[in-house]
Amino acid sequence: MGPRPDLRRVLEPLGPVVVFAASNFPFAFSVAGGDTASALAAGCPVVVKAHSGHPRLSAATAEVVHHALRSAGAPEGLFDVVFGTEAGRAAIVDPRVKAGAFTGSIEAGRALFDLATGRPEPIPFFGELGSVNPVFVTEAAAERRGPEIVSEFVGSFTLGAGQFCTKPGILLVPASAKLVDRLPGTVPGNALTLLNDRIRTSYASAVRELRDTAGVRVVVSGDHAATDPSPTVLCTTSAELLGDPEALIREVFGPAALVVEYTQESELLDVARLIDGQLTASIQGEDDDAIAAELIRLLAAKAGRVLWNQWPTGVSVTYAQQHGGPYPATTAPGTTSVGTEAISRFLRPVAYQGVPQHLLPPALRDGNPLGIPQRAS
Amino acid sequence: MGPRPDLRRVLEPLGPVVVFAASNFPFAFSVAGGDTASALAAGCPVVVKAHSGHPRLSAATAEVVHHALRSAGAPEGLFDVVFGTEAGRAAIVDPRVKAGAFTGSIEAGRALFDLATGRPEPIPFFGELGSVNPVFVTEAAAERRGPEIVSEFVGSFTLGAGQFCTKPGILLVPASAKLVDRLPGTVPGNALTLLNDRIRTSYASAVRELRDTAGVRVVVSGDHAATDPSPTVLCTTSAELLGDPEALIREVFGPAALVVEYTQESELLDVARLIDGQLTASIQGEDDDAIAAELIRLLAAKAGRVLWNQWPTGVSVTYAQQHGGPYPATTAPGTTSVGTEAISRFLRPVAYQGVPQHLLPPALRDGNPLGIPQRAS
Numbered sequence: 001m002g003p004r005p006d007l008r009r010v011l012e013p014l015g016p017v018v019v020f021a022a023s024n025f026p027f028a029f030s031v032a033g034g035d036t037a038s039a040l041a042a043g044c045p046v047v048v049k050a051h052s053g054h055p056r057l058s059a060a061t062a063e064v065v066h067h068a069l070r071s072a073g074a075p076e077g078l079f080d081v082v083f084g085t086e087a088g089r090a091a092i093v094d095p096r097v098k099a100g101a102f103t104g105s106i107e108a109g110r111a112l113f114d115l116a117t118g119r120p121e122p123i124p125f126f127g128e129l130g131s132v133n134p135v136f137v138t139e140a141a142a143e144r145r146g147p148e149i150v151s152e153f154v155g156s157f158t159l160g161a162g163q164f165c166t167k168p169g170i171l172l173v174p175a176s177a178k179l180v181d182r183l184p185g186t187v188p189g190n191a192l193t194l195l196n197d198r199i200r201t202s203y204a205s206a207v208r209e210l211r212d213t214a215g216v217r218v219v220v221s222g223d224h225a226a227t228d229p230s231p232t233v234l235c236t237t238s239a240e241l242l243g244d245p246e247a248l249i250r251e252v253f254g255p256a257a258l259v260v261e262y263t264q265e266s267e268l269l270d271v272a273r274l275i276d277g278q279l280t281a282s283i284q285g286e287d288d289d290a291i292a293a294e295l296i297r298l299l300a301a302k303a304g305r306v307l308w309n310q311w312p313t314g315v316s317v318t319y320a321q322q323h324g325g326p327y328p329a330t331t332a333p334g335t336t337s338v339g340t341e342a343i344s345r346f347l348r349p350v351a352y353q354g355v356p357q358h359l360l361p362p363a364l365r366d367g368n369p370l371g372i373p374q375r376a377s
Numbered sequence: 378m379g380p381r382p383d384l385r386r387v388l389e390p391l392g393p394v395v396v397f398a399a400s401n402f403p404f405a406f407s408v409a410g411g412d413t414a415s416a417l418a419a420g421c422p423v424v425v426k427a428h429s430g431h432p433r434l435s436a437a438t439a440e441v442v443h444h445a446l447r448s449a450g451a452p453e454g455l456f457d458v459v460f461g462t463e464a465g466r467a468a469i470v471d472p473r474v475k476a477g478a479f480t481g482s483i484e485a486g487r488a489l490f491d492l493a494t495g496r497p498e499p500i501p502f503f504g505e506l507g508s509v510n511p512v513f514v515t516e517a518a519a520e521r522r523g524p525e526i527v528s529e530f531v532g533s534f535t536l537g538a539g540q541f542c543t544k545p546g547i548l549l550v551p552a553s554a555k556l557v558d559r560l561p562g563t564v565p566g567n568a569l570t571l572l573n574d575r576i577r578t579s580y581a582s583a584v585r586e587l588r589d590t591a592g593v594r595v596v597v598s599g600d601h602a603a604t605d606p607s608p609t610v611l612c613t614t615s616a617e618l619l620g621d622p623e624a625l626i627r628e629v630f631g632p633a634a635l636v637v638e639y640t641q642e643s644e645l646l647d648v649a650r651l652i653d654g655q656l657t658a659s660i661q662g663e664d665d666d667a668i669a670a671e672l673i674r675l676l677a678a679k680a681g682r683v684l685w686n687q688w689p690t691g692v693s694v695t696y697a698q699q700h701g702g703p704y705p706a707t708t709a710p711g712t713t714s715v716g717t718e719a720i721s722r723f724l725r726p727v728a729y730q731g732v733p734q735h736l737l738p739p740a741l742r743d744g745n746p747l748g749i750p751q752r753a754s
Contacts, residue, residue: 005687009697012677014710098703098710117494121653121704124711276498287733296736300389300727308732310382319754320386322728326475327498333391333475333725334501341726348710349718350677351699355685356664359673377696 006354008364011347013043014124015098018091020112022103023053023195024163024253030054031061031081034317034338035101035126040079042346047097048081049088053196058083092116092125099346102127103165103337106251106328113331126345127331128323130251131279132169133312136268136295140286141309142177149173149284150182153257156311158231161192162255163199165323166280166312169251172238172268175261180219183233183259187220191228192255200227203254207232210258213247215240219259231255238262238271245274265291272298277326277333280305280312304329304336383731385741388724390420391501392475395468397489399480400430400572401540401630407431408438408458411694411715412478412503417456419723424474425458426465428481430573435460469493469502476723479504480542480714483628483705490708503722504708505700507628508656509546510689513645513672517663518686519554526550526661527559530634533688535608538569539632540576542700543657543689546628549615549645552638557596560610560636564597568605569632577604580631584609587635590624592617596636608632615639615648622651642668649675654703654710657682657689681706681713 017039021030028034031048039046050058062081069079082091092100092115100116100123102109109127116125137149157168173179194200207229211218215236222232232255241248241260248258262268272281272295281303285292299306304325315323321339324330330337335345352360362369394416398407405411408425416423427435439458446456459468469477469492477493477500479486486504493502514526534545550556571577584606588595592613599609609632618625618637625635639645649658649672658680662669676683681702692700698716701707707714712722729737739746 004693004695005691007693007695007697009699015678113494113499117490117499122490122494122708123704124709287735292736296729296732300729300738301392304726305728305730306732307730308736310731314382316381316384318381318384319752320384320728322386322726324726326725327500331499332501334721336726344711348703349681349699349701349713351682351697352673352677353682353684354687355673355683358664359669359685361677375696 007351008360009349009351010361010363011344012350014346014348016045016047016096017099017101017346018088018097019046019048020088020100020102020104021048021051021058023051023199024160024165026054026057026195029103031058032065034342035103038342039101039346042343044099044346045078047091049091050081050083053198055083089115093119095121097123099123100125101337101345104129106130109331124345125331126335126337128165128279128337129328129330131165131325131329132249132251133166133278133280133282134170134172134271134275135168135282135284136272136299137171137173138268138283138285138289138291139174139177139265140289141284142174142179144286145284146177146179147182150179150186152311154183154186154231156313157257158188158192158255159313161194162231163195163253164313166315168257168282168312170249170258170260172260172262172271174265175237175263180235180259180261183219187231187233189223189230191223191230193228194254199253203229203252203256206250206252207254207256210234210248210250210252210256213244215244216248216258222256229255233257233259235259235261238267242267242270242274249275268295269298272302275302277329278303279323279325279329280307282307282310282312284309302326384728385737386726386728387738387740388721389727391723391725393422393424393473394476394478394723395465395474396423396425397465397477397479397481398425398428398435400428400576401537401542403431403434403572406480408435409442411719412480415719416478416723419720421476421723422455424468426468427458427460430575432460466492470496472498474500476500477502478714478722481506483507486708501722502708503712503714505542505656505714506705506707508542508702508706509626509628510543510655510657510659511547511549511648511652512545512659512661513649513676514548514550515645515660515662515666515668516551516554516642517666518661519551519556521663522661523554523556524559527556527563529688531560531563531608533690534634535565535569535632536690538571539608540572540630541690543692545634545659545689547626547635547637549637549639549648551642552614552640557612557636557638560596564608564610566600566607568600568607570605571631576630580606580629580633583627583629584631584633587611587625587627587629587633590621592621593625593635599633606632610634610636612636612638615644619644619647619651626652645672646675649679652679654706655680656700656702656706657684659684659687659689661686679703
C-alpha cells in the first residue's frame, strides 16, 4: 500500500426514508415516533405512511411536526405523511427512497421487505415484525416465588391490553409447581380496550385458532361477547410445544397467553434451541440454578434482549437498549429500533481521501470545529 | 418507564457466514481474505465458496487456514471451503447460515442477494458488486496538470491489468484541454496478464460492446489477438454520456477505460447527479475551483469514498477506510468490506437486563475483566 493516505470517515444520511407507522403506540411509534425521530436525527427526509388505525391522530401529529420543523428552520419537504396501503407501497418502491422502517405484523412486514429488496436498487428495510417473548421459569424459581411470578406475568401480558411488541406470550413452568391453578384467581375478568376493530377481529380469530389446536386447554376463558375482550390464558405441555412448534408458538396480539408445563427442566433448553428469533427472552430463575448459564447462552443467540427476573414489557430508551433480534423479530438483526443506536440504521459512512480542509465536511476538519467525538490514528 | 433497569449491551457473532471468494485478489479477498478474516474475528464460523478462477490455490489456502486454526485451538468445524456454483447456492439458502459476503459481478451478486433475502428466514447479504469509479477533472486541473493527470490515470486504470474493484473506468476531462491526444503516447502497448479465461472472454466482449456503442470512438486500440490484451482507451462526450448512461457507464473488468470530454464544467455536476452508487469517486481539481464544494457534496451522496487529487486503486486497510457505497457498489450501503469496521457486518447486539454478574458475558461484568472499551451511563 505504501504510505497511508489522509483518510477521514464520517457518517452521512442514507437519504429519504419511508416510515410505516405502528398501530400499537399511536404516539411513541407512529407519525412522530422512534423511527421518524431517528431518521430525522440522521439527517434523512421522512415520509410516514400513517397507520389506518388512527388516521385523524396521524394527521394532527403531522401538523405538529410540520410546525415544529418550520419553527426550527428545517428545509421544506423534509417530512410528510401519506395515507393508505397503495401510497405506502408506492413509497417503498420509489427510486428516491433509500430506506424503509416498519413496526407491525410478520405478514405485512415481510411483504414490504420483499418489495424493498426486490427493487432494481434494493434498499435496507428495518422491519420489527413478530415476537412471542417467551419466559422460562426454572424449577427453583417456581418453587420459591411461584405466586409472585404468576401475578407479575399476568400484569405484564395484560399491560396495554397485551398490545406490546414485547408482551410475554409464552410462560414455561414446571408442571409440578401447579402454577396454572393460580391463574383463574389472578387474571382480571374485566374487558381490556383494544386499539381498533382490526385488532379486535384479528385477536378473536387468533385466540380461537390457538385454543382449538390439539393439546391446548383453556385455563381462563376470556369474554369475547363484548366489544373488548377480557384476558384469555391457554395451557399446553412442552412435549406438545416441541412436537408442533409452528402451531403453538405464535404471536397473539392482545391479552392472551399460553402457559407451557414442562416435566424435566432440561426441556427449557430444548425450547430455547427450537424458537425463532425474538425481541426478548426472559428467565425467572435463582442465582444458583445449574441450568442458567446454558439457558442464557442459548437465548442470547435467539433474542435481542435477555432478561433475568424482570418482565419484557418495559422498553427503556437508553444507550444500551436493544429492541431487535433475529428474524422474524426483525428483518435486520444487527440493528435496534429503540435507544440511541437506532439512528445508525439511517447513516452510511463516507471516507474522504486527501480532501483539502476547506472542502471537508466540518465534522472532519482539523481542530474539530463541531467539537464532536473523533478517533484519530 | 419508571426507574431504569440494569441494561448492558454487547456485540455477539451473527452465526455461520458464507463467504463467496473474489476472483481478483486470490490472496487478499479469497479463501483467507478480508471477509473471512472479519467474520472469524467476529466469532462466526465461515464456509468459503471458492472462486472457480483459482481452485488449487483455494484448496492450498484452506489447508493453511485449517492448520492455523487447529494450532490456535479453534473448535472443529469453524471453517471450511466448498467448490462449485451449486455448493455456493446450497450454502446461502441453508437455514444454519446467518449471513453472506460476496465480492464480484453485479449479475452474480444480485442473484445471491435475491436468494439470501428470499429465504423463509432472510439473512443479511454483504455484496460488493460493481463500480466504474469515475474521475472528474476540473478545467483548472486539466490546464495546470494535464499531462501528469493523464499519466497517473493510465497507471491507475492499468494497475493489476485493470482488475481492481476500484479501477477508474471513466475519466471526465474538458474537451478544450485535448488530453485525449496524449493517451496514445502514454498507454503502454504491452499485453497485461488477466487472471483467468473467463475474465479474458468477458473482457473482450465488454470492450467490443462499449466500442460499438453509438458516440464512442477508439483512442487506443488494445491488441486482442494475443491471449492477454494490451490496454484499450475509448472516448465519448458528456452529451453522449448524459443521453445514454446505461450503455456508456458500465464496469469493464480489465485494462480499458472511457474518456469523456465535456464542454461546460457544469456538466461534471450533471454526471455526478446521474451516476449510480460507486465504491469511489475522484476529483482532480485545484483548491480554488469554484465547482469543488458542490461536486464533492454530490459525489459523497453516491460513493463510499471521495478522493481529491489521488487515485482510487490503493485501498488502505485502516480504521477510516470505507470500501462500500450505495447499490450497485454494494448491497448494504451502511457497511464496508475493507478496514477495521468490516467486522461489524457479522455482529449483532444483545442486551442483558438484570442478569447477575456470574451469568453475564465477561465483557459486561463489573470491573471489566477483559479490559475492553466500555461506555457506562
